[in-house]
Amino acid sequence: MGKVxxxxxxxxxxxxxxxxxxxxxxxxxxxxxxxxxxxxxKPLAFGLKVIEVTFIMDDAEGIIDRLEEALSDVPGVQNVETLSLTLI
Structure with missing residues (x-):
């Protein structure tokens, strides 16, 4: 199994x-x-900041969905935007 x-x-x-x-x-x-x-x-615009995060995980079924749901549930997070998904 590969990594993502x-x-x-x-x-x-x-x-x-x-x-x-x-x-x-x-x-x-x-x-x-x-x-x-x-x-x-990172600064975004007009005093706004964005948090850029990278995660490494096994290429297992459903793990991306669980990760994105967990990120959305973090207090203070309004939006989760996927930048990239790649096999490594």
Whole structure:
């Protein structure tokens, strides 16, 4: 079974929401078998910031759906945008 790298942009629900609350919650929120391999906070526009995260996981059925649902459920996350999915 191969591995998958998945990259996402996470948009906070409010520009004033503490980004640290989201970044601290991410490692605990992801499903078992999913590893956080990269996290970067980037400026977007007009004081808005976006969190770019990358995860590595086995290429198992349904794991991407479970990951995206878990990311959406993190307090303070308004939107989850898929940047890339690739086999590694």
């Amino acid at each position: 790298a998945a990259a996402y942009n996470l948009m906070p629900e409010d520009p004033e929401y503490p980004i640290e609350n989201i970044t601290d919650a991410l490692p605990k929120a992801v499903p078992e078998g999913v590893n956080l391999s990269g996290l970067e906070v």
